[in-house]
Amino acid sequence: MTVEQAPAPAGGRAAWAREVERAFAKAPERAAARRTPSGLPREPLYAPAAADAAFEARVGWPGEPPFLRGVQATMYRGRLWTMRQYAGFGTPAQTNARFKTLLEAGQTGLSVAFDLPTQIGYDSDAGVALGEVGKVGVPISTIDDMEELLEGIPLDRVSISMTINASAVVLLALVVAVARRRGLAPDALRGTIQNDILKEYIARGTFRFPIAPSMRLVTDTFRYAAAAMPRWNPISISGYHIREAGSTAPQELAFTFADAVAYVEAARAAGLDPDLFMPQLSFFFAAHSDLLEETAKFRAARRLWASLARDRLGAKDPASWRCRFHVQTGGVTLTARQPQVNVVRVALQALSAVLGGCQSLHTNGMDEALSLPTEASALLALRTQQVIAYESGAADTIDPLGGSWAVEAMTDQVEAEARRLLERIDAAGGMVAAIEAGLPQGLIQRAAYEHQQAVERGDRVVVGVNRFQVDDEAAPAPFRVDEAIAAERTARLAAFRAARDPAAVARHLDGLAAAARAPGAPLVEPIVAAVLDRVTLGEIMGTLAGVFGEYEGADHY
């Protein structure tokens, strides 16, 4: 890593101070942050009295390139991160009730978990949905389902993040359609679709179409969001699942940014100006248990993306260089043994996300090694964030570990290793070619196996698993989804399909197939029109699969 690769600083401390004033005029400073519990003054930011050129280039100021210390000038000294718990199960009505419980408990944004049939683009009554309906998330097949899911949620005030990829365009259309029924235009909506299809081929597995038409769907949502949804993130480029699959921290950054580069290049090839859509790109990382390495990773992510966005992708607007990200604590670090210990793991992981300057955060429930969280564990997980936010003081100073010799050195190391891996992806012909050759998958697999062997040898201690075990553990009662839901959903879909104009459905699907066959034709708009006329998710995805084909090439080993 060389100093020259970091984007040049804009204006140093003075520019930062001006920006702080502007920001506090809009959203006042949190007064409680100004003093420690002992009554001592607490500055928003600590930095060397005399910042030299190397400091300006490598570290700099919050809200200023290279954004090492944060993407906003005031960070949590102004507004805390969004507490956004991933939730969804059973039926749209059950999930809506859980959302309301979480919002009443102080959650500040929504994050929707969809079941696997919805994520891959099948209606709940499809044969392949056997056993999966409502299990890992909420099933959404129709506009009526989406309406029920969002009942009573103010779509112009609460931001909604949706973990949806292969079928992201349809779920986006469903939200736009429900908003339209309520008289809200798309530009009033705040939220995110994950829409990161490349990592599905690498690590997560909910792909549907081959890579090229999938990339076309992604760039079409960039186009639509840039034109019609300025407050919406049309993608959340995700290292989380890459990490869950076994990668190291630098691999997580490298593969995420390699995916990001591929999306930007695809959008540019489709005729979009990078500065038109790049400010709307968002990212998603995991927080694992090594507190300092994880904090360093989050800081390194910002500096690395600022450099890639400016130098490699040619973005001119500093807003395009900002790596804004969501964090989730590491599901794979949770243990089935002594599950209460997971509360401590989650707290430490969440602390690293806050010390690392995340924009939103999900904390896992302690029972998630074995099932979805019960309501009680989901609330305890939210309380964990609230303790960090309001009691720990970690949120009261911007980038409080900045300047620590250990953390700065680790930040440099993680970034350098990620850059080395990015070069390897480039040498393989870019990320799409690397995925087709199985390169990231193979590196992740090797890291996962090495980790497991280290645990088995006892070189890596997992408390309660390979040390400090107890013999007879009472297993907590796991959360259960009602198995009767699949039959109810089938009946509901039959009634929904009976109450629509079949000619209109056929017309929409024919039009959509024609648009899919025409290279570069817009797809979001005809899908919004179709769902408004009661065409289902499965029908739309099936029609697209008829044109695009199904992806067959994943997970050979």
Place this chain on the structure above:
Amino acid sequence: MTTPEAPGRAAPIRVLIGKPGLDGHNRGARVIVQALRDAGMEVIYTGIRRSPEQIVEAAVSEDVDAVGLSCLSGAHMALFPRIADGLRAAGAGDVALFCGGTIPREDAPALEAAGYRGVFGPDTPLERIVEFVRAHARRRDLGA
């Protein structure tokens, strides 16, 4: 691959590791594939998102001695017994069955009754799974 994995056996144990349903979590399955291969077994991995019928067909055509299934989506009770039934119907009822994933402890008795002699939860040491397969894999008639 050709290392005899147990004294007195001439042919390596053949194992199929399957991922039925729509679940994409493959980390555990792939780690187990690697561990069984390192233990000298021949392992066929189906990849993710296979139907119960595809898994039965692969197990029969690959003539395996054991089948291990992984599911982390909560669909195991709908999928695993179906695969055990399919194997029996296809005349492969002597294949050793085992499974793992996010399987609540209270589901183990029903899975055992369906034919899964090994039900392994999270945090299971790889050695235990390797030993299970060695102990329970179908014995081949090597005289033919």
